[in-house]
Amino acid sequence: MGSHGIKDQVAIVGMGCTAFGEHWDSSTDDLLVESATAAAASAGIGLADIDAFWLGTMGSGVSGLTLSKPLRLPYKPVTRLENMCATGSESLRNACYAVASGAYDCAMAIGVEKLKDSGFSGLAGSNPPGAGDDGKGETTAPANFSLLAPAYAEKYGVDAAEMKDVLTRIAWKNHRNGAKNPRAQFRKEVPKETISKSPLVAGMLGIFDCSGVSDGSAAAIVVRAEDALRYTARPLYVKALSLVAGPADGLSGTGYDFTTFPEVAASARDAYAQAGITDPQAELALAEVHDCFTPTELVLMEDLGFAERGQGWKDVLSGRFDLDGDLPVNPDGGLKAFGHPIGASGLRMMFEAWLQLRGEAPESRAVRTVAEGRSLALTHNLGGGPGECVSFVSVVGTERGA
């Protein structure tokens, strides 16, 4: 028994990503066609060359037909899957395992979400029929994640005003990065004062502490590592894929203190072991993390090992995770500025790793760590909330190990 990973067995050789945003004029089908054809084109192949498909979407369609129909795929295996906000990463993970197993030569992982057709603020989940006695669907996501801020502040002695500054700086940084990204939902820098004075949504979180609700799609082409150079000169080799579902006891057992995601820490440990990473802060060129709300990004810095426990807030304020910092986090703007079409987000993160590690990011947001010789990137994707979540961590790199 054990988690062994598939380090360097498969590689990503092509990617596509739509712009994220309020695409009033595009359907789910349109978004899928756009990202799928872009990914295939970037690998220099046609859709007919792909042997199997994993489609991630939380609520924009059910079954493989959601993909096979718009693409008119002829009798191909298409799996539709869902793992809350980690759905896009889950489609990649399954596609990678399918190729690593030898079952298929070439697989596509694709994620999509069409949120803006609902007319609601925030996410509109659909729960199975219930008894109305478990709080499901009662509170909103910003409220659930807002619980992190006061708990963190209290535990580490950060006063409320300072905490607000920390959260504001995270939003400010991600908007600043997003302003340099033509695919991002929000492409403007936002002054810190505007962020900190925005109307409250839940707890101490204002509108600018929340990620964008948007439409979008992203896709990746996965092949065996030994075949990768036939498709591209600079493949991304998959070093680690880890997904864990927690026991969901944070809201029913008294042990959880709302200053960490134990699920994230567990998936990070597993991923680092698979990839052979011992010092993530020094080895990673960049990280794309699940900044659904600003306190989430703060806590993730510690759970992913980018900061010492209780010190993350200082590192945020010092600019360590800025575009030009020691470890750039969310150089594409993150969920905050790029937007968060659920099923697509995990693959959108990978798209930024694809651009940055291959030196294809626009100069204005190219991270210097790559130029300095680092070749690894991490993506982190989370579904659920504090106390009850699933967490995904991947590590990819441009160098194939021995």
Add this chain to the structure above:
Amino acid sequence: MGGLVGYAAYIPYYRLERSRIAGVLGSGGGRGTRSVAGYDEDTTSMAVAAGRAALAGLTGAGGPPGAGGPPGAGGPLAREFVRQLFFATTIPAYADKTNATAVHAALRLPAEALAVDMGGAVRSGVGALVTAAQSPVPTMALLADIRTGLPGSADERDGGDGAAAFVFGGDTAGDSAGAGLPVLAEVIGQGCATAEFLDRWRAPGAAASRVWEERFGEQVYGPLAEAALADALKEAGLTAGQVDHLIVAGLPARAVSRTVRAAGVPAEAVVDSRVASIGNAGTAQPGILLADVLDRAGPDETVLLIVLADGVTALALRTTEALASHRQAQPVAAQIAAGSSALEYATFLSWRGFLDREPPRRPDPDPVAAPPAQRRAAWKFGLVAARCTRCGSRSLPPDRVCQQCHAVDEMVPEPLADVPATVATYTVDRLAYTPSPPMLMVVLDFDGGGRMRCQLTDAGENEARIGLQVEMTFRRMVTAAGVHNYFWKARPIRPGSGKDE
């Protein structure tokens, strides 16, 4: 007739200052305050609150308080003791479906106990009371009401919301072979006069009652009251001069005043109607006022309760020595004093459905589905969680696999409704769908273990804080697709609320 073995009244937390009515409408209103059921309360939830308090007081001479259950919670003996439950209200949460069954489930009464509604008219309140008193088996009468009228009306101004619960011991009261519960007051006389006349009426579904000219009712009620009063006194073997406490309850104010004047009891025996502070809770008013008297009456005193509603019913009681040591934990006076007058008139109107507010741009709440609600009735209505017999840890909601030691199917029921809890953390959700935004969400840690995320109610957003001591309260969360979702919320423990002792 049977003796009274337990009682409690429930006055909701909110008060409307009557002057606020004139402040908005330009006229009307008046002095003082009226009680107001919260947006998440209905007659069923208030009946549960009164019923829980009455059960908590049911402690026999033979055992410690709440033997077998949490302190002050009313032990299994007390719950098994109740064989009938009559629930009277004019504002039933449901028609066709029995509302007393939700109360029965929340009170965790045995399945064999009969639970029925006596709904529709104000008179059903005293009907439930008298029927319970006459029953040969131990019976609980629950009276609850939410009274209001069109904005600016006298009914809005003078109405009140609340509930009361009375447990009569039937033939077993005081019987050592029974539960051994001491009798707090004996029913010693009763009189009744029924008449058909148009005094107050409301078509089902109408927002407000209609009333005929009050002087007409005053004239009709007069002789009816005289007859009922005379019969009750005669059966009790009393003269009016021997009455220690006279309660005259009823919505027809002029007729009530006339009845008080005509009763011939000593002036000091006339009980204050509490209308100035909590209004008149209609169906529940006789119960609330009787509880108020029982909160302070001495031993061997006579109480005469006269109820004017489509006729007149009079009930004479004599208190016992046992009353002094078995009063309800939170006296009516203390509950009145604990109320909050911060309620805006506009909020009151929106709670009562007279002012529709723009909802958040969020999906409608999910309606409750019948099969899961039935499967989880013990948890949903009774807040009965589970405890692992291997490691002792609690599971909320009840699970089959222990989250601590992972033992499978080693759980026993663990009632939590009467266990105090502390706020571990909280937030204010301004986006969530709630009939009265913003939603206050807390994460609770129960004394003795177990955590739950739920809403905080009867509190302003500045009252939520880490470390706040709370008690659990049964509420109507939301209504979706015509289904009321009943579940539990937390509320701050305050003087006058249930757990402050």
